[in-house]
Every structure is written in C-alpha cells, then in structure tokens.
Amino acid sequence: MDEFIARGFAATRLDDIARRAGVAKGTIYLHFKDKESMFEELIRTAIVPFVSRLTTPPAPGGSVRDMVEALAKMFLQEVAGTRRADLVRLIIAEGPRFPAIADFYYREVVSRGLAAMRALIQLAITRGEIREPNLVAYPQLMIAPMMVAVLWKSLFERHAPLDAEAMLQTHLDLIFGARRPQ
Amino acid sequence: MDEFIARGFAATRLDDIARRAGVAKGTIYLHFKDKESMFEELIRTAIVPFVSRLTTPPAPGGSVRDMVEALAKMFLQEVAGTRRADLVRLIIAEGPRFPAIADFYYREVVSRGLAAMRALIQLAITRGEIREPNLVAYPQLMIAPMMVAVLWKSLFERHAPLDAEAMLQTHLDLIFGARRPQ
Amino acid sequence: MDEFIARGFAATRLDDIARRAGVAKGTIYLHFKDKESMFEELIRTAIVPFVSRLTTPPAPGGSVRDMVEALAKMFLQEVAGTRRADLVRLIIAEGPRFPAIADFYYREVVSRGLAAMRALIQLAITRGEIREPNLVAYPQLMIAPMMVAVLWKSLFERHAPLDAEAMLQTHLDLIFGARRPQ
Amino acid sequence: MDEFIARGFAATRLDDIARRAGVAKGTIYLHFKDKESMFEELIRTAIVPFVSRLTTPPAPGGSVRDMVEALAKMFLQEVAGTRRADLVRLIIAEGPRFPAIADFYYREVVSRGLAAMRALIQLAITRGEIREPNLVAYPQLMIAPMMVAVLWKSLFERHAPLDAEAMLQTHLDLIFGARRPQ
DNA sequence: GATGAATGAGGCTTCATTCAT
DNA sequence: CATGAATGAAGCCTCATTCAT
Structure with a gap:
C-alpha cells in the first residue's frame, strides 16, 4: 500500500x-494474479477496516x-494529514482506470x-436542529x-496551512446555526 | 492533454x-525537453486560459x-462533467509527484x-447578506x-447522478439564508 | 570485450x-549498472591477469x-598481433573519455x-651492461x-609487415651495445 | 575536426x-555525402598541411x-601536448574501422x-655518426x-609529467653516442 | 545555395512476469 | 512454498538524414 500510495499504480x-514486504519477487505471484489485481485487492484491504469506523453510529446521547x-x-x-489522505488521493487518481476500485469504494x-x-440530517431536521430541509437530499x-481538507493537506499544506477543525466549526455553524449568537 | 488525462503521467x-498529434516521435523533442517537462508545460498551458475566467469579477449589479x-x-x-474535471483529477493525482505543478496550480x-x-464573502458580510463572520477565514x-461535484461527476456519476446545480442552491441557501423561507 | 574492441565504446x-554472450539484453543489467560501467569493468578484468605476467621478475640468471x-x-x-594489441588500442582511443580507465591502466x-x-636498467648500469646513465630516468x-610494434601490427601490418623481433634486437644492440661487433 | 577529436567518430x-561551423545542419550535406565521408575528408584535410612540414628536408648544414x-x-x-596529439590518437582509435583513413595516413x-x-640514418651511418648499421632497416x-611522448601527453600527463625533450636527448645519445662522454 | 523542422530507425534501459531449483 | 536469475517486450530518447521553403 505504501508503495502504491507514494508513486501511484503505474510508477x-x-x-x-517485494523488498519492503521482505519476500522475493516471485512470491508475490503466489498470492496475486498480477500487478493489477494486487493493486485492487490491496486497496480493498486497506479500505475495509475503515468502513466499520464510518458506519458505527456515534453515541446517540447529545x-x-x-x-x-x-x-x-x-x-x-x-485521515487528513495521514497516509490515509493519500489513499483517498490514490483512489481519486486511479479510479477511472480501475472501475472495480471506484465501484467498490x-x-x-x-x-x-x-x-x-x-440519516443524521433527517434526525436533525426532525428535531429542529437544522432548518434547511433540502439538505437531506445533498448529504x-x-x-x-x-474532503477538501483532506486534499488540501495532501497538496497545499506547505503553501498555506489549513486549520481543518476551525473550518469544521464554521461549517457546522452554517448548517446548525451559530452556537453563541449571543 | 487528453492522453495524460486518460492514463496519468506514468502510463x-x-x-x-505523437500519433494523436499527427507528428513523429522525434518531433516532440523539438518542443519539449522530456516527458516530464512536457507534462508540466501542458498542464500549465491548459490552466492559463481558465485563470482569467476565474478572476474576472462577476457583473457587480445585484x-x-x-x-x-x-x-x-x-x-x-x-468544469464539472467536462474534460477539465479530469484535469483537476489529474492535478490531484500527480501533484505530489510534480511539486512544480502543485505550486503553479x-x-x-x-x-x-x-x-x-x-472578497465576495467580505462584501456580503458588510452588506448583511451573510451572517456568519468566520466564513471570511474559510473561503x-x-x-x-x-470541488466535490467535480470529483463526483468524474468518479461516481454512473453510480448515482448528482444534480450539481440543485445542490448548489441548497448550499447557497445555507450560507445566504433560504430564499423563500415563506 | 571483443565487441568493444571491434567497434569502440560508442558504436x-x-x-x-547480449547475443554473443548468449543471454537476453536484460540479463546484462543484472551484472552491470550501465554500458559505461560494463565497459570499464571489462577493461579492468581483461587487464588484471596480464599484470602479474608483467611484474613477475624474469629468471635472474644471465x-x-x-x-x-x-x-x-x-x-x-x-600482445602484438593478438587481440590484446587491440585492447591497447582501445585504451588509447577511449582513455580520454574514460578517465577511470586511464587511471586504472x-x-x-x-x-x-x-x-x-x-630496476632492470639500474642493475644493468651498475653491472656496466648499459653505459648511458640517463636511461634510468626514461624507462x-x-x-x-x-609500443610502436604493437600499434604497427594493429594498423599497418597489411601495408608493410614489421619483423618486431628483429627490430627488438637492433634496439637492444643500441642500448646494450652490439653483441658481436666483431 | 575539433569535435571528432574530442569525442571520436561515433560519439x-x-x-x-554544424553549430561550431556556424552553418545549418542541412548545409553539411551540400559538402559531404554523409558523416563517414565527412570524417574521412576532414582527417585527410587536417593531415595534408602537416605532411609538407615532415618531408621538408632539414637544413643540411651541421x-x-x-x-x-x-x-x-x-x-x-x-604535436605533443597540442590538439594534433589527439589527432594521432584519433587515427589510432578509428583506423581499423576506417581503412581508407589508415591507408591514407x-x-x-x-x-x-x-x-x-x-635517408638520414643512412647518411649518418655513411658519415660514421651512427655505428649501428641495422638501424637503417628500422627507422x-x-x-x-x-610516438610514446605524444601518447603519454595525451593520456598520462596528469599522472606523471614527462619531459619529452630531455627524453629525446637521452634517446639521441643512445643512437649517436653520448655527446660529452668526458 | 542554405536552412532547420521533421522524421523514424535504432539504441539504452526498465520492469512485469516466468520458471528451474 | 519460496526464490531470484533470466527474459524480452516496451518505453524514452537521440541523432543522421531528408526536403519543402
């Protein structure tokens, strides 16, 4: 994964x-059909553990x-600022050439x-936390x-650092209404 | 450009x-030092005409x-749904390996x-069109x-079409307040 | 070696x-970094076994x-008239473009x-076999x-054959004095 | 000539x-059939003016x-230490691949x-300046x-400078007898 | 005559893939 | 199962030669 992330599929x-995996080049072919299927399987494998994190419903308390x-x-x-940001970039980059990966993703x-x-937006609308009803159509x-923060970190952080969490607060203020109007 | 967009730099x-340009392979080297500099120059050339469009101030009437x-x-x-969307994807994809391009972009x-x-956000805040003052820090x-619409068109349009203009209206409603709350 | 001797480095x-070695082209790169280092290593390899011959002191009898x-x-x-003469020619030819080879040689x-x-000249002067004392400064x-014989064989033998051994006798007569002046 | 001398024929x-000659590349082909014949003609042209110098009999006085x-x-x-030394080297280097040049040279x-x-040796023998009669067979x-001095300057001068004129004196002493035996 | 842009064959090098051990 | 030497197709790039202007 690290190699593919660092250079892209073709490069x-x-x-x-093989060197990084500590095996001989031939050994790879005992596990994967070829470079393409290895790439696809590795991407899948890298994504899976993250899926459960995303779908675990947050503590429903507050x-x-x-x-x-x-x-x-x-x-x-x-994700942002970690290797996973580059994984997102990799999927964006290679997606069109690996439809199977785009599909899976x-x-x-x-x-x-x-x-x-x-579902969360619907709940917020029901509870009156969000006033814009159309938002449910555009999660x-x-x-x-x-997404923008993730790509920014990966591409432009050295040109202009971005405080992603502060931006997130402003974003939430826009959607849920400013926290302390007073 | 089309070739690079379709396959990425390395592939x-x-x-x-040369074939698509209708010239012999050697001819390329009369215009570009090597594949890398050709890629960089092409990206630059493709971006430049678009820059003026972006920076032309919109009609200041309403x-x-x-x-x-x-x-x-x-x-x-x-951009969205055109070849230029793929250009954006290309820059995201190859940016880290071509810092000169990321810098230029x-x-x-x-x-x-x-x-x-x-500047527009500042103006809107001054006029009272936007109530969230922090937005000026996070254009x-x-x-x-x-950005998301552009990438979506390029990657997931066939899975789930996105009505980008409708999404835009909802987005603007969130920021400027709903047009017809009544 | 034979290929380099026959055509020079560049040609x-x-x-x-690869064909002459009976291997595929790629195999060469398992043994040499590139054409240049292959050339340098081959020259070195061809010279080494000859060095010991040169430095073995001759039977000290007579x-x-x-x-x-x-x-x-x-x-x-x-050397003269063998492939090794061409090796000498090759070193003379490519020496200035391969300083590493000239240095090694x-x-x-x-x-x-x-x-x-x-050392031999010094000994001969001591023993009185050679009368010209300055010769020790110009071995x-x-x-x-x-050297001239070697190059002659390689370049002009077909124009005018040279009896190198007879020329050597005359040369030695000049330096050590004629053997049988009488 | 300078270009051929600096890099050899193939390189x-x-x-x-063309650049050095101040003409366009195509112009070369108005004067020469191809690279090979240009090389051969240039070598010939470079040698000719030197031939007369060599064959002009020296002042017959002393x-x-x-x-x-x-x-x-x-x-x-x-020659030694000048560009002409490299011309000699060039002829040695490319001679076997350009028999026409070797022949001409x-x-x-x-x-x-x-x-x-x-002729000079014969004269010296007649006059008694040289005692070794066989020398006439091996000019x-x-x-x-x-020759050795010329090649030395070109290849090894930086390893060990050679005083060619002093070496020449010793050489002449060997052949004509030492000047001041007493 | 002169030009130099264009050509395309050919060279060096890389690297995914194979297979005898 | 694992290895890694060997392969050879394929890619980038150079440069002698041509030819329309």
Whole structure:
C-alpha cells in the first residue's frame, strides 16, 4: 500500500514492493494474479477496516451537531494529514482506470457514509436542529469540507496551512446555526 | 492533454501522444525537453486560459449571492462533467509527484480563486447578506461543494447522478439564508 | 570485450553483446549498472591477469640484456598481433573519455611496468651492461619500440609487415651495445 | 575536426559540428555525402598541411644528429601536448574501422616520414655518426620515443609529467653516442 | 545555395512476469 | 512454498538524414 500510495499504480515497482514486504519477487505471484489485481485487492484491504469506523453510529446521547462533529473530527484526525489522505488521493487518481476500485469504494464507503449522514440530517431536521430541509437530499454538502481538507493537506499544506477543525466549526455553524449568537 | 488525462503521467506513452498529434516521435523533442517537462508545460498551458475566467469579477449589479451563483454555475458548466474535471483529477493525482505543478496550480488558480471568493464573502458580510463572520477565514467552505461535484461527476456519476446545480442552491441557501423561507 | 574492441565504446551495441554472450539484453543489467560501467569493468578484468605476467621478475640468471629480451619477447608474443594489441588500442582511443580507465591502466600497468624496467636498467648500469646513465630516468625509451610494434601490427601490418623481433634486437644492440661487433 | 577529436567518430554529433561551423545542419550535406565521408575528408584535410612540414628536408648544414634533433623537436612542439596529439590518437582509435583513413595516413605520413628518416640514418651511418648499421632497416626505432611522448601527453600527463625533450636527448645519445662522454 | 523542422530507425534501459531449483 | 536469475517486450530518447521553403 505504501508503495502504491507514494508513486501511484503505474510508477510502483514490484521490486520495491517485494523488498519492503521482505519476500522475493516471485512470491508475490503466489498470492496475486498480477500487478493489477494486487493493486485492487490491496486497496480493498486497506479500505475495509475503515468502513466499520464510518458506519458505527456515534453515541446517540447529545445533539445531532455533537454527533456530526464527533464523526467529522474522527475523520479529520484519522485521515487528513495521514497516509490515509493519500489513499483517498490514490483512489481519486486511479479510479477511472480501475472501475472495480471506484465501484467498490462507492459501494463500501461513499454510499454508506452518505446514507449515515443522510440519516443524521433527517434526525436533525426532525428535531429542529437544522432548518434547511433540502439538505437531506445533498448529504455531500455536509461532507464536502472534510474532503477538501483532506486534499488540501495532501497538496497545499506547505503553501498555506489549513486549520481543518476551525473550518469544521464554521461549517457546522452554517448548517446548525451559530452556537453563541449571543 | 487528453492522453495524460486518460492514463496519468506514468502510463501515457509518447508514441500515443505523437500519433494523436499527427507528428513523429522525434518531433516532440523539438518542443519539449522530456516527458516530464512536457507534462508540466501542458498542464500549465491548459490552466492559463481558465485563470482569467476565474478572476474576472462577476457583473457587480445585484446581490452577492447572485454574483457567487453566477461564478459557481460557470464553474460547474465549464468544469464539472467536462474534460477539465479530469484535469483537476489529474492535478490531484500527480501533484505530489510534480511539486512544480502543485505550486503553479496553487499560485495561479487556488490562491487567486480563494482571494476572489474571500472578497465576495467580505462584501456580503458588510452588506448583511451573510451572517456568519468566520466564513471570511474559510473561503474553502464556499468552494468545497463545487470541488466535490467535480470529483463526483468524474468518479461516481454512473453510480448515482448528482444534480450539481440543485445542490448548489441548497448550499447557497445555507450560507445566504433560504430564499423563500415563506 | 571483443565487441568493444571491434567497434569502440560508442558504436558497440548491447544487443550484439547480449547475443554473443548468449543471454537476453536484460540479463546484462543484472551484472552491470550501465554500458559505461560494463565497459570499464571489462577493461579492468581483461587487464588484471596480464599484470602479474608483467611484474613477475624474469629468471635472474644471465645478463640483464637477456632478462629484458625475455620480457620484451614475451610482450611481443602475447600482445602484438593478438587481440590484446587491440585492447591497447582501445585504451588509447577511449582513455580520454574514460578517465577511470586511464587511471586504472596507468596505476596497474604503466607505472608498474616502468618501475620494473627502471630496476632492470639500474642493475644493468651498475653491472656496466648499459653505459648511458640517463636511461634510468626514461624507462619509456626501453619500452617505446614495443609500443610502436604493437600499434604497427594493429594498423599497418597489411601495408608493410614489421619483423618486431628483429627490430627488438637492433634496439637492444643500441642500448646494450652490439653483441658481436666483431 | 575539433569535435571528432574530442569525442571520436561515433560519439560526435552533426548538430555540434554544424553549430561550431556556424552553418545549418542541412548545409553539411551540400559538402559531404554523409558523416563517414565527412570524417574521412576532414582527417585527410587536417593531415595534408602537416605532411609538407615532415618531408621538408632539414637544413643540411651541421651533423645528422642536429638535423634529427631539429626534426624531432619540431614534431614534439607541434604535436605533443597540442590538439594534433589527439589527432594521432584519433587515427589510432578509428583506423581499423576506417581503412581508407589508415591507408591514407600510412601513405602520406608514415611511409614518407619513415623514408625521410631512413635517408638520414643512412647518411649518418655513411658519415660514421651512427655505428649501428641495422638501424637503417628500422627507422621506427628513431621515431618510437616521439610516438610514446605524444601518447603519454595525451593520456598520462596528469599522472606523471614527462619531459619529452630531455627524453629525446637521452634517446639521441643512445643512437649517436653520448655527446660529452668526458 | 542554405536552412532547420521533421522524421523514424535504432539504441539504452526498465520492469512485469516466468520458471528451474 | 519460496526464490531470484533470466527474459524480452516496451518505453524514452537521440541523432543522421531528408526536403519543402
């Protein structure tokens, strides 16, 4: 994974993968059909453990805003600025050339994440925490700033550092209403 | 550009570029030092004409919301779902391996686009169109849904079509307040 | 070696080397970093076994002239008119473009050969076999005719055959005095 | 010539030649059939003006030794340590691959030079300046130290500087007898 | 005559894949 | 199962040569 993340699919050498894995090059072919299927399987394997994190419903105690905030902070801490941010970049980069991966990613991560988010938005609307009813149709709006933060860290952090958590607060204020209007 | 967009830097063959350009392979080297600098120059060339579009201030007549909306619609129409969306994907994908490109893109597009957006946000706050004062610190929040729309079109449109303009309206409602709450 | 000798460094094709070696082209790169280092290593390898021959002191029995003569004849037989003569030509030809080779050749062959020759000249002067004392400063003078013979065989033999051994006798007569002036 | 001398035939680029000549690449083909024939003609052209120098009989006034010495010094000054030394090296290097050049060089330079030298040796023997009668059969022996000096300057001067003129004196002492035995 | 942009064959090198051990 | 030497297809790049202007 680290090799593919660092160089992309085409520029990654099986030699380097084998060396880092501590096995001989031939050994790879005992486990994978070829480079492509290895790439696809590795991406899948890397995503799976993260899926359960995303779909575990947050502690249902407090406000929906608190739940969304907890989810978003977890996402930022576990993804933005880590190797996983580059995994997101890798999927964006290679997705069109590996439809199987884009499909898998949509099915396992995107659609589930959006469904969970949509449920939270619905709940917030019901409770009156969110006033914009159309938001339920576009849960992407809730997630967009996190995506941008992840890509920003990966591409532009050295040009202009971004305080992702502060941005998140402003974002939540926009959606849930400012916390301390007074 | 089309070749690089379709396959990424490493997987693109100069043979194909030459064939599509209708020249012999050697001819490429009369114009570019090597594959890398060709890639960088092509990206630059593809971006430049778009920069002026982004930085041209919108007709200052009506409300700020109208100006932002006009800008955003233009962006969606000219980028999302077109080849330019793939150019954005390409920059995200290859940025880390071509710092010169990431630098150029940040300098020419990102920082300028954000500055223009920040000015509009400031104006809207002054006029009372936007109530959230912190937004001026995070113009990325204004742009994030457009980025997500662009990537969505490129990666997941076939799984679940996205009505980007409708999403944009909801986004603007969140920021400027719903148009017709009544 | 044969390929490099026949065509020089630049004009030699790795294809031909591989074919002659009975391996695939890629196999070469398991043993050598690139064409240049292969050339350098091959030259080194070809020279090494000859160095010991040169520095083995001749049987110390008879006169110094006999020792020098034995050495020179060995040199002529083993080099002039053989592939090794072309190796000398190759080093002369490519030396300036491969300083590493010129350095190695000077260190391993030239300086050692001259040192050995200087010792013999010194001995001969001590014993009174050679009357010209300055010769010890220019052992190159002792060796020059052999060098010329080697190059002659390689370049002009077909224009005018050279009896190198007879020329050697005349040379030795000049230095040690004619054998049978009477 | 300078380009061929600096890199050898195969590694020299017509681009560089044209640039240095101040003409366009195509212009070369108005004067030469191809790279090979250009090389051959250039070598010929470079040699010709030197031939007359070599064959001009030295001032016949003094001793033969003085005449040989004048000739040899001229050769050393005009060749050793100059670009012409590299021309000699070039001919040695490319001779076998360009028989036409080797032929020309033998006919115009080597055979004439040796003939001139042979005549001088014959004269010296007649006059009693040289006692070794066989030398007339091997004029190469007279010239060998100069060849070695030329190659030495080109290849090993930086390892061990050679005082070619002092070496020449010792060489002449060997052949003509030491100047001041007392 | 002169130009130099264009050509494309050919060279060096890389690397995914195989297979005898 | 594991190895890693060997393969050879394929890619990047160079450069002698051509030819329309």
